[in-house]
Amino acid sequence: MAALTELQWLAPYVQMDPVPRWLVVSLIVLLAATVSSTVGFAFSAIAGALILHFVPNGVEAVQIMMSASIGIQAYSVAGLWRSIRWSRCVPFILGGVAALPFGILLLLSLQPQIYVGAIGAGLVVYGLFMLLRRPWVLESGERRASDALVGALGGITGPLAALPGTWATIWCGMRGWDKVAQRAVYQPYILVMQLVGLGALFVLKPHSALDLGVLAYALPGLAGAVIGLRFFHGLTDLQFQRLINLALVASGAALAFK
Numbered sequence: 161m162a163a164l165t166e167l168q169w170l171a172p173y174v175q176m177d178p179v180p181r182w183l184v185v186s187l188i189v190l191l192a193a194t195v196s197s198t199v200g201f202a203f204s205a206i207a208g209a210l211i212l213h214f215v216p217n218g219v220e221a222v223q224i225m226m227s228a229s230i231g232i233q234a235y236s237v238a239g240l241w242r243s244i245r246w247s248r249c250v251p252f253i254l255g256g257v258a259a260l261p262f263g264i265l266l267l268l269s270l271q272p273q274i275y276v277g278a279i280g281a282g283l284v285v286y287g288l289f290m291l292l293r294r295p296w297v298l299e300s301g302e303r304r305a306s307d308a309l310v311g312a313l314g315g316i317t318g319p320l321a322a323l324p325g326t327w328a329t330i331w332c333g334m335r336g337w338d339k340v341a342q343r344a345v346y347q348p349y350i351l352v353m354q355l356v357g358l359g360a361l362f363v364l365k366p367h368s369a370l371d372l373g374v375l376a377y378a379l380p381g382l383a384g385a386v387i388g389l390r391f392f393h394g395l396t397d398l399q400f401q402r403l404i405n406l407a408l409v410a411s412g413a414a415l416a417f418k
Contacts, residue, residue, distance in 0.1 A: 243344040253352050
């Protein structure tokens with residue numbers, strides 16, 4: 161007891177400081193970027209469910225995810241640049257850009273509780289269904305009108321639920337393309353939609369300037385993208401498709417329980 165009493169004066173000096181918030185958020189961004197860069201989408205759904213627990217300010221949380229995500233998508237597009245066929249991407253992009261104002265209008269008009277849970281539940285059901293059955297492949301051929309409609313759907317759900325690329329990802333998998341051909345379409349689409357969405361945000365809310373401090377979170381995002389792309393190149397087409405479906409289940413669950 162005497163020895164314990166003598167050591168009590170040390171207590172104030174050996175107390176553990178809490179882990180800095182920036183370090184926790186950086187680790188979340190790194191983990192989410194690694195997972196999402198392996199399959200090419202779902203960063204915001206995975207990261208958002210965790211970041212909001214440590215960043216109560218919703219605007220700051222969105223800025224963190226936006227900064228990290230654009231960096232991730234830009235690096236991924238650069239890594240796939242030689243495989244990108246812009247003739248395939250253009251219908252998706254045109255449809256998405258055309259529908260984006262409608263998505264923003266719905267975002268400003270509807271309460272998230274009305275639609276987020278339903279979208280999340282639908283993604284979980286679809287992902288589980290596709291994990292338990294053989295891949296569903298459409299007949300080959302040009303489907304530019306359908307591609308544009310799928311892009312438009314992403315233009316609507318991008319602002320509504322931070323899911324610009326989910327439907328393009330599902331659709332590209334149904335086209336029967338290999339893993340590189342799929343990502344060479346929906347990866348540039350997601351990047352363009354995020355950049356256009358960011359520009360639209362500043363036009364609608366010019367005073368919602370981006371806090372330059374959050375740009376630092378692009379660094380763990382880029383590190384995760386480097387790791388994720390390495391995993392991606394080591395996957396077979398079948399393994400990639402299974403991971404896509406698992407990512408759909410995970411992002412749907414994150415939305416449903418947000």
